[in-house]
Amino acid sequence: MTRTAPPQKTENHCQYYVYVAVGALIFVISSIFVVHFQGLSPLDFGRYLMHASDDTHHNIIFYRKLPQISLNELIYLGWFLGAAVIFAGSRLLAGVSSTKTRSLSIYRSLGLSLLGIFLVILTGQLSGLSKKWSYYLDNYTVKSEAERLKLTSIRQSLEMAEFCKQLLPGPHKADFVTDMDMDHGPNMLLHRSLAFHLYPIDIRDVRQQRSDSWIAFNKANARAHIPEGFELLGALNDENVIAVRMKP
Amino acid sequence: MTFATACASLLLPITLGAVLIRITTRNDPIPKPLAVALGYGLGTGILTHWMVIANFTGMPLSAPVINIPLGIALVIGIVSLLRQSRSVRRLQPNREPPDMISIVCGLVILFVTHFILWRALNFPIFAWDTFSTMGLKGKSIYYDQTIRNLAFIPKFDYPIHIPLLTAWISFCMGEWNNTLKILFPLPCFFYLVIQYYFLREFAARRWALLSVVFLLSCNFLIYHATITYRDIHMMYFNCSTLLLIAWWYRRQSGAWLLLSAVFAGLTSFIKLEGFGYMVLYNLLMTVLIWYRNAESARAKIMKNLEFALISGGIYAIYLIYRIFHILPYAAGRDEVHAEHFYINKINLATGAELLERMGVVLMRYIENFFMSGNWNVIPILFVLSLWQIFFSRNRHVGVVMLLFLGLFFGMYFVTFSATQHYVWVAKQHHVLSRSILHVFPILVTLTILLNADDHSKT
Numbered sequence: 001m002t003r004t005a006p007p008q009k010t011e012n013h014c015q016y017y018v019y020v021a022v023g024a025l026i027f028v029i030s031s032i033f034v035v036h037f038q039g040l041s042p043l044d045f046g047r048y049l050m051h052a053s054d055d056t057h058h059n060i061i062f063y064r065k066l067p068q069i070s071l072n073e074l075i076y077l078g079w080f081l082g083a084a085v086i087f088a089g090s091r092l093l094a095g096v097s098s099t100k101t102r103s104l105s106i107y108r109s110l111g112l113s114l115l116g117i118f119l120v121i122l123t124g125q126l127s128g129l130s131k132k133w134s135y136y137l138d139n140y141t142v143k144s145e146a147e148r149l150k151l152t153s154i155r156q157s158l159e160m161a162e163f164c165k166q167l168l169p170g171p172h173k174a175d176f177v178t179d180m181d182m183d184h185g186p187n188m189l190l191h192r193s194l195a196f197h198l199y200p201i202d203i204r205d206v207r208q209q210r211s212d213s214w215i216a217f218n219k220a221n222a223r224a225h226i227p228e229g230f231e232l233l234g235a236l237n238d239e240n241v242i243a244v245r246m247k248p
Numbered sequence: 249m250t251f252a253t254a255c256a257s258l259l260l261p262i263t264l265g266a267v268l269i270r271i272t273t274r275n276d277p278i279p280k281p282l283a284v285a286l287g288y289g290l291g292t293g294i295l296t297h298w299m300v301i302a303n304f305t306g307m308p309l310s311a312p313v314i315n316i317p318l319g320i321a322l323v324i325g326i327v328s329l330l331r332q333s334r335s336v337r338r339l340q341p342n343r344e345p346p347d348m349i350s351i352v353c354g355l356v357i358l359f360v361t362h363f364i365l366w367r368a369l370n371f372p373i374f375a376w377d378t379f380s381t382m383g384l385k386g387k388s389i390y391y392d393q394t395i396r397n398l399a400f401i402p403k404f405d406y407p408i409h410i411p412l413l414t415a416w417i418s419f420c421m422g423e424w425n426n427t428l429k430i431l432f433p434l435p436c437f438f439y440l441v442i443q444y445y446f447l448r449e450f451a452a453r454r455w456a457l458l459s460v461v462f463l464l465s466c467n468f469l470i471y472h473a474t475i476t477y478r479d480i481h482m483m484y485f486n487c488s489t490l491l492l493i494a495w496w497y498r499r500q501s502g503a504w505l506l507l508s509a510v511f512a513g514l515t516s517f518i519k520l521e522g523f524g525y526m527v528l529y530n531l532l533m534t535v536l537i538w539y540r541n542a543e544s545a546r547a548k549i550m551k552n553l554e555f556a557l558i559s560g561g562i563y564a565i566y567l568i569y570r571i572f573h574i575l576p577y578a579a580g581r582d583e584v585h586a587e588h589f590y591i592n593k594i595n596l597a598t599g600a601e602l603l604e605r606m607g608v609v610l611m612r613y614i615e616n617f618f619m620s621g622n623w624n625v626i627p628i629l630f631v632l633s634l635w636q637i638f639f640s641r642n643r644h645v646g647v648v649m650l651l652f653l654g655l656f657f658g659m660y661f662v663t664f665s666a667t668q669h670y671v672w673v674a675k676q677h678h679v680l681s682r683s684i685l686h687v688f689p690i691l692v693t694l695t696i697l698l699n700a701d702d703h704s705k706t
Contacts, residue, residue: 053467053621058375058477060677061467063621072619079628111632111699118625122465125624126356129363140370149372171391192379199384200391206384206400207392 023116027078038067049124082113154193161197167234171200174213214243250421257420265291267325276501285441293514296412308393311419353457360464367474368433378476386414399577409517435484436473451700459696468622479682485515487689509555513562606665630691636698
């Protein structure tokens with residue numbers, strides 16, 4: 001008795017696209033289901049996806065938190081659910097389909113489900129980027145570099161740097177005094193940005209020269225602290241002052 | 249106007265690099281966009297090293313001092329290339345029309361890269377490292393026309409590729425302004441080109457384009473391509489070096505060995521950890537060279553030496569400068585912050601403390617890869633794809649990359665767990681993501697490499 005081999009089922013690439021779409025759909029549905037119990041509508045979830053990664057930082061980026069769950073947790077939930085549905089669906093289809101469709105391995109089901117989630121997140125990301133971009137276009141494009149900087153938290157140091165460089169152009173070495181704690185907290189950034197924007201006026205002793213000027217930044221009653229041998233060149237206000245060494 | 253000047257100035261190092269790449273690979277021709285993408289790294293590396301050498305001689309740095317010798321080198325290179333061009337084998341361009349997936353991927357890539365470029369050029373410089381050290385160093389070089397004053401700026405012994413590059417482009421523009429930020433998205437874009445062409449050797453166009461989309465879906469990478477941190481440059485050099493090594497491993501051509509050695513050396517000039525990466529490449533090359541049994545021991549030693557001497561020689565240029573012109577002046581200023589990492593002053597943890605730390609660092613890695621918003625779902629895809637290492641047609645190259653990833657993460661894991669660097673990982677999010685960024689594209693490359701077995705033209 002001869003045994004005939006069962007008909008070979010070939011790989012049908014179109015089915016993969018369908019499975020990816022199923023993975024995406026399962027992720028969206030399961031996420032909407034979960035966030036529904038937190039009082040959020042499907043539209044809210046859509047908006048959340050667009051802005052989930054808005055809090056950018058140079059050291060790490062975390063997705064914005066939903067009330068009780070993170071996007072990462074939703075991803076894992078949707079991923080396993082999607083993979084289970086795709087795996088079961090493909091087996092079912094392979095059994096009943098008259099077309100030559102292969103059932104998928106767990107590995108492929110997991111991969112295709114994850115690709116579906118990737119597509120959903122990417123779509124949210126791209127819509128978020130375009131929204132962010134149009135906001136930036138309104139707020140940044142028409143402004144000069146200095147005006148754009150003034151929108152940031154270092155505005156104060158930039159104003160002082162511009163003021164000093166107008167009064168004292170070119171390279172100079174300045175003694176620096178302040179009441180700020182320059183080694184901790186947000187004032188560290190303010191001090192470093194002042195030093196950066198002031199340069200070629202040097203307040204960090206880069207050139208190792210004798211000082212020819214004196215700068216007080218965020219120093220209470222700054223005028224009263226001008227050292228002997230220096231004269232006032234200009235004052236932005238009571239706390240921000242520049243002085244130069246008097247000629248002998 | 250300054251933007252046009254900056255772009256025109258950049259043509260000098262990029263063209264010089266591309267011409268040298270074309271000359272080096274004349275027997276094993278590569279596509280022009282790939283030559284340009286690699287040329288960026290080679291050209292800017294030559295430029296900044298030339299600035300160090302020029303400063304050695306005491307010449308005040310300026311646009312003519314830097315650009316004229318490079319211009320002469322470029323003319324010689326072009327003439328030499330033209331002479332060779334008759335005998336050079338030409339590549340057959342791929343004229344196959346792209347499929348729908350490739351078109352969609354192309355549109356996504358265009359959109360995101362356009363956003364990156366726009367944001368980089370329109371957002372002002374606003375970064376701690378730039379204000380505190382690297383930007384100040386760049387400004388000091390630009391205004392003082394020397395690099396000797398760097399001894400008096402914090403982190404005086406750090407590599408200075410980026411400060412030199414920012415100073416150079418400011419010399420060319422005639423002023424220090426925000427346009428210099430063009431230097432930061434460029435390595436990202438050029439790396440995308442390199443990765444695309446690398447994967448095209450193994451997979452269809454849609455797979456290679458998908459790998460680029462994967463990379464551009466990572467929030468952390470997009471953000472870093474628009475700010476003035478050095479990590480995006482580090483990513484470019486580190487990953488390009490590894491891809492060049494993989495190319496060499498596949499093609500066994502001397503040109504790729506030479507190029508990978510040069511890039512390995514240049515990596516050490518971007519950030520302090522670049523030296524560590526250079527050591528890792530040397531280890532990897534030793535394994536790869538000695539793994540192949542076909543050659544004589546002498547040939548293997550020669551290849552090993554070639555790689556070590558070229559990469560080490562490039563590293564030595566700045567090392568010598570630093571020893572003679574920075575460290576003597578910085579003496580007494582090297583007071584070490586208790587939590588900083590200095591190669592000469594390492595505080596090692598041992599025993600139970602080390603074990604406890606290893607657990608914490610491991611958890612930080614897991615959090616970063618799988619529970620942050622840095623990398624989209626790519627790390628999960630990567631872990632899933634590792635299963636394919638046993639079955640993929642491309643597993644030989646995959647193993648090379650996996651070996652490097654093992655060395656890379658092993659080095660960091662030990663460093664973060666055992667040294668004072670621990671505090672920056674365990675108690676704050678300061679360095680982990682950025683160190684991962686340096687190698688992250690390799691995870692993407694490997695994911696695609698292991699999954700894409702169909703090598704059709706489209």
